[in-house]
Amino acid sequence: MTVIREPTGASKESLARLGWNVYFQQFLRPEREERGETGEIDEREVGRVIAPHGGLFKVATEAGELLASLSGKLRLAADGGEGQRPAVGDWVILDARPNEGTATIRAILPRRTKLSRKSAGRATAEQVLAANVDVAFLVSAMTRDLRPRRLERYLAIAREGGVNPVVVLTKSDLHEDAEAIRESLEAVTGGAKVHAVSNVTGAGLEELDAYFEGDATIVLLGSSGVGKSTLINRFLEQEAQATRDIRVDGKGRHTTTHRELFLRPGGGLVIDTPGMREIGLWDAGDGVGDLFADLEELAARCRFRDCSHSGEPGCALEEARRAGLLDAGRVESFQKLRREAAFMEQQRDQRARAEAKRFEKQLSRAQNAMKKQRRR
Numbered sequence: 001m002t003v004i005r006e007p008t009g010a011s012k013e014s015l016a017r018l019g020w021n022v023y024f025q026q027f028l029r030p031e032r033e034e035r036g037e038t039g040e041i042d043e044r045e046v047g048r049v050i051a052p053h054g055g056l057f058k059v060a061t062e063a064g065e066l067l068a069s070l071s072g073k074l075r076l077a078a079d080g081g082e083g084q085r086p087a088v089g090d091w092v093i094l095d096a097r098p099n100e101g102t103a104t105i106r107a108i109l110p111r112r113t114k115l116s117r118k119s120a121g122r123a124t125a126e127q128v129l130a131a132n133v134d135v136a137f138l139v140s141a142m143t144r145d146l147r148p149r150r151l152e153r154y155l156a157i158a159r160e161g162g163v164n165p166v167v168v169l170t171k172s173d174l175h176e177d178a179e180a181i182r183e184s185l186e187a188v189t190g191g192a193k194v195h196a197v198s199n200v201t202g203a204g205l206e207e208l209d210a211y212f213e214g215d216a217t218i219v220l221l222g223s224s225g226v227g228k229s230t231l232i233n234r235f236l237e238q239e240a241q242a243t244r245d246i247r248v249d250g251k252g253r254h255t256t257t258h259r260e261l262f263l264r265p266g267g268g269l270v271i272d273t274p275g276m277r278e279i280g281l282w283d284a285g286d287g288v289g290d291l292f293a294d295l296e297e298l299a300a301r302c303r304f305r306d307c308s309h310s311g312e313p314g315c316a317l318e319e320a321r322r323a324g325l326l327d328a329g330r331v332e333s334f335q336k337l338r339r340e341a342a343f344m345e346q347q348r349d350q351r352a353r354a355e356a357k358r359f360e361k362q363l364s365r366a367q368n369a370m371k372k373q374r375r376r
Helices: 013-017 028-034 072-078 148-160 178-186 205-212 228-236 285-291 293-299 316-322 328-375
Strands: 046-053 056-061 064-070 091-097 102-108 114-118 126-131 135-141 164-170 193-196 217-222 260-263 269-272
Touching: 046 064, 056 091, 056 102, 064 072, 064 091, 072 102, 114 148, 126 217, 135 148, 135 205, 135 228, 148 164, 148 285, 148 328, 164 178, 164 205, 164 228, 178 193, 205 228, 217 228, 228 260, 228 269, 285 328, 293 316, 293 328, 316 328
Parallel strands: 064 102, 135 164, 135 217, 164 193, 217 269
Antiparallel strands: 046 056, 046 091, 046 260, 056 064, 091 102, 114 126, 260 269
16 A cells, blocks of 8 residues: 655645654754755655665655665664664655665654653563654553553653653443543543544544644554554545454454554544554653652652652551542552653663663774774
């Protein structure tokens, strides 16, 4: 499927259609000056990453869709972790060869926002799920799969990355009390909006269209089989993504296998993502604090500054929980996510020191090699 359908020779307004704005424009001239280049900036040098393609990347440009590789410098940086590689939604500077349909990515422009998680598995590494996103639709089905604790993780990484989180509850047609479920969940999402929708009856779907105003970029995140692809097809007004029905018990299989950015008819862009089993925090300490601002404020009233909120005398959180003023599950989640965020901060610091040491060794070897070369 052709994701971006900008024709060759499209007007410069097509970049704005892809989400280009003054934020990204400001970084072009310094990058050119660093290379010693002068003259007017040619916006044909920039593009937006719309999907990974093996070791390459599909990039949307004014000249159409190009298949781009990384420059040697970027490949070297990417060896330091996936977080250094272009992500879907990134704006990049290119050496474009439109007649060949190819390009080389020279640099990634600074990200306005990003959604990151700890990469799956044991490795301490960042995985950027999407970049330069305005809104994140956090999708969950109104089935047994509806887990507030899992949604809290999505909410934390969205807030940390500067992305506006919006919870979307699908399959509302299965519940007569769908509105009550929506209201109860909205009370504990830290101010994030919650929408109950049905892909069967169409209830609540029009409310989601308003978030695309101003050519906003929206990413859909959620578990496998909760209805993300069905929503994508509705937003695009065509069968862009294959779908499978999810059973009433919440069990289903996703068919999205990679992240991909789509241009939406009528304005806006949407990014589909595969279902995720693991949602480990990466750099989300502030996001956790923002999500649980009420508990953070209450914790400040504890008798001891280093209170662990696990039974110490004078613990304000424990007292409020016993009085029935706080949900025990939410308090437990707050403590767990805060510990995880602190642990990941330590892991990131250790990794940064190790990478700095590795770079010093590489630099030293290169300098020694140059000295030997001069002696010959």
